[in-house]
Amino acid sequence: MKKWPVLVFILLLAVVPLIPGVPEFWINQLNAIGIASLVVIGLVVLTGVGGLTSFGQATFVGVGAYATAWLTTVHAQSPWLGLILGILLTLLLAFVLAQITLRLSGHYLSLATIAVCLIFYYLYGNMPFLGRHDGIPGIPPISFFGYPLLQAQSIYYLIWFVVLLAAWTGINLLNSRSGRAIRSLKNGEKMAQSFGVHTFHYKVIAFIYAAVLAGLAGWLYAHEQRAVSPSTFGINYGIEYLFMMVVGSVASVWGGIFGAAVILTLKDQIQDIAPRLFDTSTNFELIVFGVLVVLVLHHARDGLWPIVTGFFSSLFRKGGARETAASSWWSAAPLLDKKEKPQKDSTLLQVKAIRKQFGGLVAVNDIDFSVNAGQIVGLIGPNGAGKSTTFNLITGVLPLTSGAIVFRDKPLASATAEEIARLGIARSFQHTQLLPQMSVLENVALGAHLRRSAGALRSLLRLDRQDEAALLREAAIQLERVGLAGSMYELAGNLSLGKQRIVEVARALALDPSLLLLDEPAAGLRYLEKQELAAVLSALRDEGMSILLVEHDMDFVMKLTNHLVVMDFGTKIAEGTPAQIQQNEKVLQAYLGGLDDEVIVDEPPVGKAGNNEVHA
Amino acid sequence: MDWSIAKILMQDGIVTGVIYALLAVSLVLVFAVTRIILIVQGEFVTYGALSFALMADNQVPGNRWLLVTGGVLVFLRELWLVFRGKPAATLLGSALFCLILPLAVFFAVPAVLATEPSLWIKALLALLLVVPLGPMLYKLAYEPIAESSVLALFVVSIAVHFAFVGMGLVFFGAEGRLVSEPFFDGQLELFGLTWTYQSLFVIAMTVVIIVALWLFFGYTLYGKALRATAVNRRGARLVGISTSMSGFLTFLLSSIVGVLSGIMIVSFISLTYETGFMIGLKGFVGAIIGGLMSYPIAAAGALLVGIIESFSTFWASEYKEVIVFGLIIPVLLILSVTSRHDEEE
Numbered sequence: 019m020k021k022w023p024v025l026v027f028i029l030l031l032a033v034v035p036l037i038p039g040v041p042e043f044w045i046n047q048l049n050a051i052g053i054a055s056l057v058v059i060g061l062v063v064l065t066g067v068g069g070l071t072s073f074g075q076a077t078f079v080g081v082g083a084y085a086t087a088w089l090t091t092v093h094a095q096s097p098w099l100g101l102i103l104g105i106l107l108t109l110l111l112a113f114v115l116a117q118i119t120l121r122l123s124g125h126y127l128s129l130a131t132i133a134v135c136l137i138f139y140y141l142y143g144n145m146p147f148l149g150r151h152d153g154i155p156g157i158p159p160i161s162f163f164g165y166p167l168l169q170a171q172s173i174y175y176l177i178w179f180v181v182l183l184a185a186w187t188g189i190n191l192l193n194s195r196s197g198r199a200i201r202s203l204k205n206g207e208k209m210a211q212s213f214g215v216h217t218f219h220y221k222v223i224a225f226i227y228a229a230v231l232a233g234l235a236g237w238l239y240a241h242e243q244r245a246v247s248p249s250t251f252g253i254n255y256g257i258e259y260l261f262m263m264v265v266g267s268v269a270s271v272w273g274g275i276f277g278a279a280v281i282l283t284l285k286d287q288i289q290d291i292a293p294r295l296f297d298t299s300t301n302f303e304l305i306v307f308g309v310l311v312v313l314v315l316h317h318a319r320d321g322l323w324p325i326v327t328g329f330f331s332s333l334f335r336k337g338g339a340r341e342t343a344a345s346s347w348w349s350a351a352p353l354l355d356k357k358e359k360p361q362k363d364s365t366l367l368q369v370k371a372i373r374k375q376f377g378g379l380v381a382v383n384d385i386d387f388s389v390n391a392g393q394i395v396g397l398i399g400p401n402g403a404g405k406s407t408t409f410n411l412i413t414g415v416l417p418l419t420s421g422a423i424v425f426r427d428k429p430l431a432s433a434t435a436e437e438i439a440r441l442g443i444a445r446s447f448q449h450t451q452l453l454p455q456m457s458v459l460e461n462v463a464l465g466a467h468l469r470r471s472a473g474a475l476r477s478l479l480r481l482d483r484q485d486e487a488a489l490l491r492e493a494a495i496q497l498e499r500v501g502l503a504g505s506m507y508e509l510a511g512n513l514s515l516g517k518q519r520i521v522e523v524a525r526a527l528a529l530d531p532s533l534l535l536l537d538e539p540a541a542g543l544r545y546l547e548k549q550e551l552a553a554v555l556s557a558l559r560d561e562g563m564s565i566l567l568v569e570h571d572m573d574f575v576m577k578l579t580n581h582l583v584v585m586d587f588g589t590k591i592a593e594g595t596p597a598q599i600q601q602n603e604k605v606l607q608a609y610l611g612g613l614d615d616e617v618i619v620d621e622p623p624v625g626k627a628g629n630n631e632v633h634a
Numbered sequence: 635m636d637w638s639i640a641k642i643l644m645q646d647g648i649v650t651g652v653i654y655a656l657l658a659v660s661l662v663l664v665f666a667v668t669r670i671i672l673i674v675q676g677e678f679v680t681y682g683a684l685s686f687a688l689m690a691d692n693q694v695p696g697n698r699w700l701l702v703t704g705g706v707l708v709f710l711r712e713l714w715l716v717f718r719g720k721p722a723a724t725l726l727g728s729a730l731f732c733l734i735l736p737l738a739v740f741f742a743v744p745a746v747l748a749t750e751p752s753l754w755i756k757a758l759l760a761l762l763l764v765v766p767l768g769p770m771l772y773k774l775a776y777e778p779i780a781e782s783s784v785l786a787l788f789v790v791s792i793a794v795h796f797a798f799v800g801m802g803l804v805f806f807g808a809e810g811r812l813v814s815e816p817f818f819d820g821q822l823e824l825f826g827l828t829w830t831y832q833s834l835f836v837i838a839m840t841v842v843i844i845v846a847l848w849l850f851f852g853y854t855l856y857g858k859a860l861r862a863t864a865v866n867r868r869g870a871r872l873v874g875i876s877t878s879m880s881g882f883l884t885f886l887l888s889s890i891v892g893v894l895s896g897i898m899i900v901s902f903i904s905l906t907y908e909t910g911f912m913i914g915l916k917g918f919v920g921a922i923i924g925g926l927m928s929y930p931i932a933a934a935g936a937l938l939v940g941i942i943e944s945f946s947t948f949w950a951s952e953y954k955e956v957i958v959f960g961l962i963i964p965v966l967l968i969l970s971v972t973s974r975h976d977e978e979e
Contacts (some may be wrong), residue, residue, distance in 0.1 A: 071785045073792060084717060118963060121970045125671055125784050126915060130966055134961040136915070144952040254909075257792055301800045308797025316778050317789055350865075 023330075024219070024272075031178050035171045045170040047286065051279045052177040056235035058274035059181075059188045060228030060261045065260065066268030066321075067192060068224040069204030070124055074131030075259045077138045079227045080251030082236025084142060087154040087246045092147070097160045101237050110333025112226045120221040135253045142248035153247025162243045173242050179273065180238065187478040188271040191227065194477030196487055198464045200224050201453055208452040213529055214411065214439035214468040222240070223474045232259075240344030252580075254304075257502060260286075261311050266321050269455065280322065281620065348495075351487030351558050353495075354469045356531050357442055359562060360391040360426060366533055366564050372421035374407055381407045383581055383588040384421065389533065389581075394565040396575040396596075400586035400608055406448070406570045408585070409537055412566070413445050414438045438507070440468060444526035445535040450518040454511025458502065458521055459575055461510045462493035465528030496524040500554045516547030527558075534558070536567040540574045553577050572609075584608070641827055643944045649833045649902065651940020652840040653895045657917030658924070658936035659844065660891040665926050667884045669784050670776060673791040676914025678768060678796035678892025680907060683900035686801070687759035687811035692747055696805040698740045698763055699772060704770040705736035711773065730765070739763055753817055761890070768889025772881045780877050795911065802907030810904040814930035819902070828895050836898045843894060844933070847887070916943070916958060923965050935965075 035045055057075050065071050072306050085107050086100025101549075115134065120125040143151045159166040160176065164390040167173040191197050197221040202210035207217050240246050260279060266277015287304045292302035318325060360366055367389040371435065374382040382404045389395045399405050412423055414435050423430040425441055433441075452461050466489050472482035497503050505513060510521060519539055526534055540548045548571065555565060555578060569575045575582065576596045584592040584599060586608040592599055599605055657675060664672040684697040709732035716722050739762045746759060775794050779786065818831035851857040863870040863880045871877060899905070899913070920936025939958060946957040 069783075069785065071788060118970060122966065125788055125827050126922070126966060126969070128788055129671070129922060130962060132915065133919070133962045137959050138911075140953065140955045145955075222772060254796075257796065260789065261793070304796045304800030304803075306800075308793045308795070308800065311793035311796075312775050312790055315782075315793070319786075369874065481969050604927050608742070 027272075028182065031182075032175075033574075035174055042170055045174055047282065049174055050175050051275075051282050052174075052181045053239050053242065054259065054262060054278040054282060055181050055275040056119055057183050057228075057232045057259045058266065058278045059184045059271050060231035061259060061263040062267065062269070062271055062274040063188055063191060063200065064224045064228035065379035066263055066274075068200045068474060069220065070120070070221060070224060071128045071260070072131040072225075072228065072256075072571055073128055073253065073260055074135035074256045075228065075232045076251045076253070076256035077131070077135045078108050079236040079239065080111065080138055080142065080246075080248075080254070081111060082233030082252070083240040083246045083305060084148055084154070084236075086237050087157050087240045088148065088234070090158050091154055091156055093444035097158065097237075099240055100240075101234075101594045104233050104237050105230060108236075109226065109231050110255060112229035113222070115231065116225045116495045120225065122219060131256070132253060133249075135256045137251045139248055142251065149247075151248060153245060153392065155245040156238050157244045157246070159244065164537060167241070171241075172377060174239070177238050177242070180234065184234070185271045185275065191474060191478050192271075194474075195470060195472050195489060196220060196223060196474040196477050198456070198460055202464060206451050206453055208415075208435070209447065210464065210467075211435040212439055213446055213465050214436050215464070215526070216436060220474075227474070227478075246595045258307070261307055264311055264321060265314050267323035268320050270323055270327075273321055273327075274328065276323050277321065285309075309494060333349045346490070348490040349494075350489040351484070354466065354488055354492045354530070357532065358372075360532055360564075362392040363575065364391050365389075366391045366426060367566065368424040369412065370422045370424065371406075372408070372411055372423060373419045374404075374411055375419045380588050382411065385584045385585065385590050387590065387593060389564055389566050391532070391564050392559065392562050394559050394567065394578055395581045395583065395585050396579035397566065397568045397585065398570075398572070398575055399591075402587075403585040403608075404588040405585055406537070407588075409535065409568045411564060412442075413535060439529060442530065444529040444533075446519070446522040446526055446537055446539060448537040449554055450515065450522055452510035452513075452518055452521055452525075454509060456510055457507050458497065458510050458513065459490060459493050459506045459549045461580035462496055462525045462528050465487045465496070465525035466492045466530075468528060469528075493524075493528055496527045497521075499527060499558075500524045501550070514547075516543045516550065519543065519547075520551060523551075523554060523558075529562075532564060534563060534565045535562075536565060536569075538568055538570060540571045637827075638894055639948070641825070641955045643948055644941060645827050645829070645833070647941030648937065648943030649836055649940075650899070651937035653836050653899050654913070654917050654920055654936035654940050655933040656840050656843060656895050656936075657893055657914060658920035658932040659847065659929050660888045661914075661917055661921040662924060662926055662929055662932045663847075663860075663864075664884050664888050665921070667860050668772075668776070668780070668881050669787060669867075670916075671784070671788045671791055671913060672888060673788075673795045673911070673918075674771065674798055675892050675911070675917065676910030677795060677802065678764060678889045678910070679899065679913050680802060680806075680897040680910030681764045681767070681798070682893030682896030683762050684806040684811055684896075685763050685909065686757055686897045687813050687900050687905070688806065689747060689756040689759055690753065690813045691811075691816060692745060694744045695763060697801075698743055700801060700805070701736040701763060701766060704767055704774070705732040708732045708770045708773045732770070733911065735766060735774070739766075751817060753813075755846050757817075760897055762891050764893045764896075765886070768885040768892070769882045772885040777878055777881060780881060793968055798913065799908060802910075806907045808906065810906045810909075811900065812902075812904040813900050832901055836901075839894065839898060843891065850887075860884060867940045912955070916940075919958065919962050919965075922962060922969075925969060971972075 034040060034048065057079060062071065082104035085104035086097055087297060089095045089100040089103050115130065119130045142148050148154065159168050160173065161167065167176055192201065199210060199215045200218070200223070202215065203217060203221060203224070206579070210217055262277040262281045263274055263279055266275070267273020284306065288303040288306055292300055314321065365388050367511065369385060369387050371384045371386055372382060373380070373384050385408060387395070397405050397408060407416065411418055412430070414430065414433050418431050426441060428441060430438060469492065470485040470489050472485035476482040491596055495508060497506055500523055502517060502520055502524060505517060510518065513521065523536070539551060543551065552574060559565065579596060582594065582596055582599045583590060584605050591604045591608060592602045594602070657679070661672055661675055664670055681697060685697055688695040705887055709728055712725060712728040714731070717723055743759055743763065746755060768911050771794060775790055776787065779790070816830065816832040818835055821828050821830045851861055859870065859875045860880050860883060867877070916939050917936055920939050921932045923935025923938070924932030939961065942961065943954060946954040950957065
């Protein structure tokens with residue numbers, strides 16, 4: 019969202035209660051929307067962006083509300099102490115739940131949130147000291163310097179101040195180092211891990227962030243209503259919060275507030291109109307919400323907010339100069355430190371007799387080879403030769419059956435993807451794994467994740483700007499290095515496949531690796547795109563980078579590599595310079611099925627590749 | 635508590651537990667084949683139970699309108715798909731299932747009820763009224779986004795659950811219902827306990843359904859197709875098992891299981907339009923104990939849920955739901971520890 023619509027929104031919020039004749043009911047409704055918005059902002063981060071679906075945010079609202087209700091009535095303490103107790107209890111509950119559920123696949127979290135919401139609902143309803151089903155009445159108002167916020171109008175300002183603060187922290191969080199990690203959780207968890215992102219940690223952060231906002235909403239709710247009872251913290255309310263997010267937006271904090279407004283207004287209207295149409299008591303809003311959410315999921319996956327903003331931005335066509343790298347706020351940031359690089363021609367990676375068996379099938383049969391610093395080594399072979407399995411063994415995706423992999427004198431066997439990234443090995447993926455909704459620059463900045471340490475708390479309060487600037491500048495430098503500086507601000511999903519592959523290389527470079535592992539980098543590229551990629555990789559080698567690539571395209575490999583390892587049926591059948599490999603009987607046999615020698619010698623690409631062999 | 639009370643509680647627990655077990659097996663089945671967490675399974679139970687209860691009272695259940703409306707909507711969608719290039723020959727089957735069957739049931743229910751039929755006929759009518767809703771639901775809510783993530787499908791399930799609960803209130807009203815007239819009258823002594831024929835009937839029915847499912851999956855082509863889909867969705871599609879067919883069939887099975895459970899459970903527990911959610915979730919607790927994968931463990935887990943529920947009703951009836959749903963926490967903890975192992979291996 020641009021700056022001025024936010025200012026208009028804040029101005030409107032500030033003015034509404036001051037307009038004479040505004041019914042009290044409106045203010046109450048806006049208060050309810052504000053309180054729900056807090057919960058929904060948390061859900062946008064947790065569920066919309068992070069992909070962790072919680073149906074039980076009402077639990078945390080309940081904990082926040084009951085904590086302050088109990089402390090301020092039974093013990094006659096200040097609401098501010100109630101706030102502290104509520105947040106502490108929310109933190110504790112969220113932390114415990116996170117430890118139990120976040121290591122499992124997502125639907126367990128969702129089921130657990132439903133179960134926990136029900137548990138707490140029945141606990142409130144049966145615990146004598148919490149007033150059982152009657153709840154706790156007579157909660158005092160919040161006071162500021164002795165001035166109690168008794169009126170709907172007065173607590174209105176507090177509520178919306180907190181909502182705007184929460185929106186600000188939410189936006190800060192999403193646009194930061196932690197935010198990029200959270201955004202990778204939904205569709206790119208494995209990818210993020212291979213850049214050293216400890217994804218579990220960021221799941222916990224997103225979960226706790228959402229829980230604390232819900233707890234805060236509970237505190238406001240208790241002091242706005244001045245009474246609490248179990249019914250408003252039941253599972254249906256938890257589900258409604260999620261619906262607000264789904265209907266509003268899965269990506270935008272403002273969209274979350276919009277969703278809360280839509281659902282609550284709709285609910286109010288339905289409860290107003292339905293009894294006039296049907297004489298019996300019905301829960302008509304349940305039917306409407308159910309159908310609405312199914313329709314939104316079918317036809318507007320990202321929620322209704324993008325449709326609204328799309329409509330407005332088509333009204334006010336945006337013009338003006340586009341941001342460029344030189345004019346960006348981060349352009350003067352200090353450069354990131356670089357790791358010490360291995361000496362040229364020293365042995366970087368040694369693969370010693372690695373073996374992988376799937377049951378009785380030997381996919382990789384005691385393969386040996388090594389990669390020296392400053393070399394491009396190609397791993398080739400016909401379909402089903404075991405190239406990708408070998409690649410997965412080296413990148414830690416698959417465990418070894420036997421053998422050893424040594425990188426700069428450190429054994430890699432049983433290292434996780436994260437640890438491998440920390441050692442300075444960066445990789446690309448056979449199917450490009452960029453986050454399509456994020457800009458190219460941010461995608462590349464994710465690669466530099468390990469090179470700065472700004473945590474979530476600092477980013478919430480925007481105290482991470484130095485680190486953030488350095489990371490973005492590094493990303494820009496790497497994009498420049500691969501020749502994509504011009505596409506920096508485009509969404510990664512809008513790039514052509516060829517450019518996406520090069521962005522993957524830039525992201526890998528942002529890790530400051532001493533070894534690049536590229537999994538079929540030329541697959542699916544057009545001829546010109548392949549040439550561009552080859553030029554980029556060749557330039558990287560000239561700068562001293564070492565590269566191991568798995569590839570199908572013979573022409574591409576022959577021109578580019580210093581050294582080739584050829585596999586067939588899981589076994590290494592040849593190794594040597596491209597020129598040697600081209601003459602190798604076994605290789606020709608494997609690729610061409612033992613055709614007449616003369617035919618092979620006459621094959622034009624082979625001859626051409628041989629002539630171009632300048633690096634070997 | 636002495637031994638005799640324990641035995642009675644155990645008996646109670648087993649009778650409800652077998653029904654939870656049935657639901658748990660069906661939930662695992664739906665999840666394995668379609669990746670859908672079928673929260674709405676609980677509503678199949680209440681819709682089946684409450685239509686049965688209304689008919690046992692000689693009233694015509696209002697949900698016959700839902701059957702017709704749902705049928706028309708599915709048929710319109712099929713028409714649209716034919717317009718978009720689906721073979722027109724499929725329309726005949728759709729018309730039969732979406733228009734003829736619902737309309738026939740719509741008019742048959744009051745006509746048959748007027749003849750004051752036996753409880754068995756009423757149970758059959760309840761099946762006819764509610765079971766087609768399962769496949770219709772799949773066609774309308776899930777099929778258009780069948781390839782979405784597990785979590786998106788889960789949100790759809792919750793939304794559908796909302797809509798079904800809302801409509802349930804319209805059709806069945808807010809009061810709880812129980813069918814006091816049993817299928818079989820009488821009782822017998824076994825293991826020092828008195829068993830009504832009705833409770834033995836429930837246990838026997840469950841066993842029959844589980845054996846029927848086992849035969850279906852083991853020995854029929856469609857059953858094998860569903861198993862193939864559960865093991866490898868893409869592979870199954872490559873050999874011609876359509877996602878749409880397996881979804882339709884799975885939902886048919888799960889709504890049959892749901893409605894039968896409802897008809898059985900309403901003979902000893904009073905149900906309201908909302909109760910299905912809780913019953914379904916208890917099935918889920920069982921299914922989760924089986925890691926949403928293993929049928930026997932899910933069934934055993936659900937049986938355990940029934941027994942624990944029965945004992946906690948005796949010891950701490952107010953906290954019975956807390957105890958039952960609290961079971962999920964240690965289970966998830968164990969799953970979490972063991973699954974981390976798997977990833978590292």
